[in-house]
Amino acid sequence: MSVDADFSEENKxxxxxxxxxxxxxxARLGDLPDRLDxxxxxxxxxxxxxxERIDTVxxxxxxxLRRERGTKLVGNSEEGERLLxxxxxxxxxxxxxxxxxxRFTRTIQQMGEATIEAGRSLKGLLIFFxxxxxxxxxxxxxPRRFRFNAVTHQFEVVGVAALGIIGLMSFLxxxxxxxxxxxxxxxxxxxxxxxxxxxxxxxxxxxxxxTAIMVAGRSGSAFAAQLGSMKLxxxxxAMRTIGISPMEALVLPRVLxxxxxxxxxxxxxxxxxxxxxxxxxxxxxxxxxxTYIIRIREVVPMTDVWVGLIKAPVFGFIIGLTGxxxxxxxxxxxxxxxxxxxxxVVQGIFLxxxxxxxxxxxxxxIGWV
Amino acid sequence: xxxxxxxxxxxLKNSFGEEVVHENLDLEMRRGEVLGVVGGSGxxxxxxxxxxxxxxxxxxxxxxxxxxxIDRASAxxxxxxxxxxxxxxxxxxxxxxxxxxxxxxVPLRExxxxxxxxxxxxxxxxxxxxxxxxxxxxxxxxxxxxxGMRKRAALARALALDPILLFLDEPTAGLDPIGAxxxxxxIVELKQSLGLTIFLITHDLDTLHAICDRVAVIADKKVxxxxxxxxxxxxxxxxxxxxxxxxxxxxxxTAAAR
Numbered sequence: 355m356s357v358d359a360d361f362s363e364e365n366k367x368x369x370x371x372x373x374x375x376x377x378x379x380x381a382r383l384g385d386l387p388d389r390l391d392x393x394x395x396x397x398x399x400x401x402x403x404x405x406e407r408i409d410t411v412x413x414x415x416x417x418x419l420r421r422e423r424g425t426k427l428v429g430n431s432e433e434g435e436r437l438l439x440x441x442x443x444x445x446x447x448x449x450x451x452x453x454x455x456x457r458f459t460r461t462i463q464q465m466g467e468a469t470i471e472a473g474r475s476l477k478g479l480l481i482f483f484x485x486x487x488x489x490x491x492x493x494x495x496x497p498r499r500f501r502f503n504a505v506t507h508q509f510e511v512v513g514v515a516a517l518g519i520i521g522l523m524s525f526l527x528x529x530x531x532x533x534x535x536x537x538x539x540x541x542x543x544x545x546x547x548x549x550x551x552x553x554x555x556x557x558x559x560x561x562x563x564x565t566a567i568m569v570a571g572r573s574g575s576a577f578a579a580q581l582g583s584m585k586l587x588x589x590x591x592a593m594r595t596i597g598i599s600p601m602e603a604l605v606l607p608r609v610l611x612x613x614x615x616x617x618x619x620x621x622x623x624x625x626x627x628x629x630x631x632x633x634x635x636x637x638x639x640x641x642x643x644x645t646y647i648i649r650i651r652e653v654v655p656m657t658d659v660w661v662g663l664i665k666a667p668v669f670g671f672i673i674g675l676t677g678x679x680x681x682x683x684x685x686x687x688x689x690x691x692x693x694x695x696x697x698x699v700v701q702g703i704f705l706x707x708x709x710x711x712x713x714x715x716x717x718x719x720i721g722w723v
Numbered sequence: 724x725x726x727x728x729x730x731x732x733x734x735l736k737n738s739f740g741e742e743v744v745h746e747n748l749d750l751e752m753r754r755g756e757v758l759g760v761v762g763g764s765g766x767x768x769x770x771x772x773x774x775x776x777x778x779x780x781x782x783x784x785x786x787x788x789x790x791x792x793i794d795r796a797s798a799x800x801x802x803x804x805x806x807x808x809x810x811x812x813x814x815x816x817x818x819x820x821x822x823x824x825x826x827x828x829v830p831l832r833e834x835x836x837x838x839x840x841x842x843x844x845x846x847x848x849x850x851x852x853x854x855x856x857x858x859x860x861x862x863x864x865x866x867x868x869x870x871g872m873r874k875r876a877a878l879a880r881a882l883a884l885d886p887i888l889l890f891l892d893e894p895t896a897g898l899d900p901i902g903a904x905x906x907x908x909x910i911v912e913l914k915q916s917l918g919l920t921i922f923l924i925t926h927d928l929d930t931l932h933a934i935c936d937r938v939a940v941i942a943d944k945k946v947x948x949x950x951x952x953x954x955x956x957x958x959x960x961x962x963x964x965x966x967x968x969x970x971x972x973x974x975x976x977t978a979a980a981r
Contacts, residue, residue: 450828
C-alpha cells in the first residue's frame with residue numbers, strides 16, 4: 355500500500371464512513387484536503403486506525419472534519435490523540451494577512467500620509483538646520499571646541515578620496531558633450547561652437563551638478579549610514595551623557611567638509627570635463643589643444659566660473675545637512691538605516707536640483723547669462 | 724548505525740583565518756532528547772550549530788544527521804533532510820516585510836506548492852496560536868511585536884514543517900525572567916506533544932535545569948563532557964565547576980530543586 359495519505363468511503367450503519375490510511379502528514383498529503391472539501395455529504399465517522407503516521411497538519415484536517423461536519427473520529431492512536439488535542443486548543447479565529455481595506459481609501463490614505471511625512475521632514479530639516487547654526491555659534495564663541503582633526507579627516511574622505519571617481523566621470527561627460535555637440539552643430543556647419551558648448555555648460559551647470567550628485571551618493575549616504583548606525587548602537591547617547599555635543603562633534607565637521615569641498619571638487623570636475631571635451635575636439639574636429647584653450651578663454655565669461663563657484667557650497671551644505679539629518683533620524687531597527695540612507699540621497703539630490711533651478715532664474719535676472 | 728542517534732559529529736574542525744574555533748570536536752545526540760549546549764562566550768556554540776545545519780562549511784570532520792552526511796548528500800536529498808528540522812535563530816530572523824502568519828507560510832509554500840491558500844492560512848494560524856501567541860498577532864508585522872512575542876513567532880516558523888528536530892539558539896536570551904520561564908514551559912509542552920528532539924544553545928542556567936535531558940559543555944575547542952547536570956557536577960573540570968557551582972549556578976540548582 356502506498357504511504358500517501360488517502361481515504362476510502364464505506365456505507366455502514368445507515369451512514370457513510372471514511373477510512374483513512376497511509377501517512378497523514380504534510381509531506382504525504384497530496385490532494386487529500388481538496389477531495390475532503392469536495393465531499394457532498396457529512397461523513398458520520400472517520401476511522402483512522404490504519405493511519406501509519408500523523409503530524410499536526412494531519413491532525414488539523416481531522417479536527418476540521420470533526421468541527422465542520424460533525425464527524426466522529428475513531429481508532430486514533432495515543433500520539434494522534436495528543437496532536438489532535440494540541441491543534442484543537444490552538445483553534446482560534448485568526449487572520450493571516452493584515453486588513454487592506456478599500457483600495458480607493460487606501461490610496462487616499464497613503465497620499466495623505468506621504469504629504470504629512472513630507473511636511474514633517476521639511477520641518478525637521480529646518481529644526482536641524484537651526485540646531486546646526488546654534489552649534490556653529492557655540493564653536494565660534496569657543497574656538498577651542500572646534501574639532502580640527504575630525505574636519506581634516508572628513509576633508510580626506512569627502513574630497514581627496516573622491517578625486518579619482520569624479521575626475522573619471524567628468525572626463526567622460528566632457529567627451530560626451532563635445533561629441534553630441536559636434537554631431538548636432540555640424541548640421542549647421544557650426545562645429546566650432548562645440549567649444550562654447552563644452553566650456554560654458556560644464557563651468558556653469560554640469561560640472562557642479564554632476565559633482566553634487568556624486569558627492570550625495572558617496573558622502574551624503576555615508577553620513578546617514580554612519581550616524582544611523584552610531585545612533586542604533588547608542589553611541590550618540592553615550593556622547594551626550596559624556597557631555598559631547600553630537601552636533602559639534604559629528605554633524606558640524608561633516609557639513610563643513612562638504613560645504614568647503616564642493617566648490618573645489620566642482621571646479622576640478624569642470625576643468626577635467628573641459629579637458630575631455632578638448633581631447634574629443636582635437637581628435638574628431640581637428641582643433642589643436644592650443645587653439646582650444648585660447649577659444650575657451652575667449653568664449654567663457656568669468657561670470658560662468660562665479661556661477662559655478664557660488665552654487666557649489668550651497669549644494670555641498672544641502673548634501674551634508676540632509677545626510678546628517680537623516681542619519682540622526684534613525685531609531686529602532688537596522689532596516690531604518692537603509693531607509694534613511696536612501697532618503698538622504700534622494701532628498702539631497704532633489705533639493706540640489708530644486709535650488710539649481712532657482713539659481714538659474716536668479717543669475718539670468720541679474721544679467722549673468 | 725545506531726537508529727537512536729540523530730546527530731553525530733566527529734572530528735569537527737572550524738577556523739576563521741588564524742583563529743581555530745573547534746578542533747577535533749565530537750558530539751552525539753539521541754532521538755527524543757533535549758540536548759543543552761553550554762560554553763563561554765566565543766567558545767563556538769553558534770558556530771557548531773551553523774556547521775550542523777550546513778550554514779558553515781567546516782574545515783574538517785564528519786557531520787551526520789539522521790544517519791546521513793549532509794555535505795555529501797545530493798541537492799535533492801539535502802532539501803529532503805532540511806525540511807525535517809527547524810531552526811530558531813538568536814534574534815528570531817523573521818522576515819520583516821511579511822506578517823507573522825506569512826512568515827510561517829514561507830517554508831510551507833517553498834516545499835509544498837500544492838497546498839491551497841485557505842489551508843495555508845489555517846495552518847499558519849493554528850501554529851501561531853500553538854506557540855502561545857494571541858490570534859490577533861497573526862496578521863501583525865514583526866516590528867509591531869515585543870521581543871518575547873517575536874521569539875514565539877520565530878518558533879512558529881521553525882515548527883512550520885512539523886520538524887522532528889529543532890535547533891534553538893539562545894531562545895530565552897533577552898527575555899524577562901517571567902517570559903523566559905513561560906518560554907521554557909512552552910518548549911517542554913511542544914516537545915512532549917510533537918515528539919521533538921531539541922538542540923538547545925543557552926546561557927540560561929534555569930533553562931538548562933528546566934528542560935534539558937543532557938548537557939554538552941564546549942571548552943578548549945571541543946566538547947569536554949556530555950551528560951546530565953548531576954553527572955557533570957561530579958567531574959572536576961575547573962570550567963564546569965565554576966559554571967555550575969558559581970553563584971548563579973548554585974541559585975539555579977536550588978531553584979530547580981524547589
